[in-house]
Amino acid sequence: MTHKAVEHTTENPAEAADHTAAPAAGSTPKTPLTLLGLGAMGTALGRAWLAAGHPLTVWNCTAARTGALAAEGxxxxxxxxxxxxANGLVVLCLLDDDSVEQTLADADLTGRDVVNLVTGTPGQARDRAAWAAARGARYLDGGIMAVPPMIGVPEAGAYVFYSGSAELFEQHRATLAAPAAVRWVGEDPGYAALHDVALLSAMYGMFAGAAHAFALIGEEDVTPSSLAPLLADWLAAMAPAVHQTAAQLEAGDYTLGVVSNLGMQVAGVPTFLRTAEEQQVSPELLSPYFELMRRRLEVGSAGEDLVGVVGLLRQ
Incomplete structure (x- = not known):
């Protein structure tokens, strides 16, 4: 997942000399960088860059939060x-898009490479790319698919989506890959945010289903800890279905490889609703999806898979 490449910075040699330690014989100097924002994620990123040997300059609006990384160099x-x-490469890990503009209001971005890891929308990323270009900077947007404890731990599976200039991404690939694996998803600056939110949206849908499942057993002699492994295994077994959904969408054939068709699944909905009623559990987490299934059956075919609901969601 991670690739290495020799990098170059946009700063001049005189500036670089202030921040780059003398490399060991035969080694490649590590790119110095600046990190703005030292919350839990920013601190984890900074620690990983320091551990990888990158000279790091940091700033945080609450100065006390800089102490931990200062102690590490x-x-x-x-x-x-x-x-x-201080550096040609500037990474932002701030609260939101508004905080980016506020933080950089007095900064000279001319010649800088700005990497924005703030969670935002595709539209905000595109606007921020244009804003950076107008101020003389190159821009990459990023979406972090990890929680702080996963950063700097290769076996944890953390990675970051990046979008924007392919040339800029390749230039800084090795540095960006130090805290977590990297995945470039296109020249459109909004694509990292799009992928980020798409995956997180699916995650919340899974959490919603799990919450409903745990609610169903709430008053029974079934412990959450006994249901949890069954639930985890079942969700893992169902996850590969997304590949069939993708194939059906791309082929435009919603009957491709169908195992449990739409008509049969809609017929089963009353069982889920009645079970929720019997267990005195609100069906509000599942009802919207069941309603989409019913609507699709009205305009589609009973022999389809569930993929037809995707089109109903498009406004």
């Missing part, structure tokens, strides 16, 4: 503008 800047001036 990071240089603390007095202001965001000073931090940006």
């Amino acid at each position: 990071a240089t603390v800047a007095a202001s965001a503008a000073e931090a940006v001036a």
Whole structure:
């Protein structure tokens, strides 16, 4: 998942000399970078870059949060503008899109490479790319598919989506891959955010189903810990169905490889609703999906798979 490449910075050699330690004989100097934002994720990222040997300049609006990384070798800047001036590569891990503009208001971005890891929408990413270009910077947007404890732990499976300039991504690929694996998803700056939110949306749908399942056993002599492994195994077994959904969508054939057809599944809905009623559990997490299934059956074919609901969601 992770690829290595020799990198170059946009800063001049004189500036780089202030931040790059002398490399060991035969080794490649590690790219220095600036990190703005030291919440739980920012701190985890910074720690991983330091551990990989990258000279790091940091800034946070709450100065006390810089202490941990300073103790590990990071240089603390007095202001965001000073931090940006320190290095050619600038990484943002802030609260939201508004905080990006506020943080960089007084910074000179000319010649800088800005990597924005703030969670946002595809539209915000595209707007932010244009904003950065107008200020003389190159831009990559990123979507982190991990929680802080996974950062810097290769076996944890963390990775980050990146989108924007392919040339810029390749230039900094090795540095960006130090905290987590990297996945470039296209030149459109909005695609990292799009992939990020798409995967997280599916995750929340899974959590919703799990919440309903646990609610059903709430008053019974069935413990959550006994249901949990069954639930985890079942969800893992069902997950590969997304590949069939993708194939059906791309082929435009909703009957391709159908095992449990739409007509049969809609016929089974009353059982789920009645079970919820018997267990005194609200069906509100499942009802919207069941309603989409019913609507699709009205306009589609009973022999289809469930994939037809995708089109109903498009506004």
